Amino acid sequence: MKLIVGLGNPGKQYVQTRHNIGFIAIDKLLSYLNTELKVDSKLQAAYTKTKIEGEDVIIAKPLTYMNLSGDAVTKLMNFYKIDVEDILVILDDTALPLGKIRIRQTGSHGGQNGLKDIINKLGTKDFKRLRIGIGEHAHMDKVDYVLGKFSTNELNTILPTIEYVNDAIIEWISTNNFNNIMTKYNTPQTL
Known part of the structure; x- marks a missing residue:
């Protein structure tokens, strides 16, 4: 069984923000698979259990804020007895240019x-991660930048x-x- 977790912040005010690129990726995957998440407050996540190519997969978004994402990941991993090497975390990365990805095992x-x-x-x-570049803004506070919404061009x-x-x-x-x-799938880091 695999666990795929997209990182982000819950709440309408964070929809389409750069920091929520993990949630955006999960939403697109759910749309492709024609499935939806269910909320489980005990596990602190909105998630679904589905099959992809015959493999059982948990797809999740933590219901905690970004800085407490480990709570939901740990609870899902323990509840479903998922090995740490079968976890993939999708997240934003300001060090990568916009739209570039970096996939690593650790x-x-x-x-x-x-x-x-x-x-x-x-x-x-030692768990897998897929970082999606959101770039950085030299003239903007980092927190304001990552919590800011994507522009149309960025989208x-x-x-x-x-x-x-x-x-x-x-x-x-x-x-x-x-x-x-x-x-x-790792993309070259130069634009």
């Missing part, structure tokens, strides 16, 4: 507080990236070969 939190909390709560950094760049992310997820689940996914 790594640091890189200053991303949701990822930092997951690492702390799981007690390991035009991000939406094809989300399709690409879906392809990577589906292929990972169908082949169970994450090394090939990293080789095939």
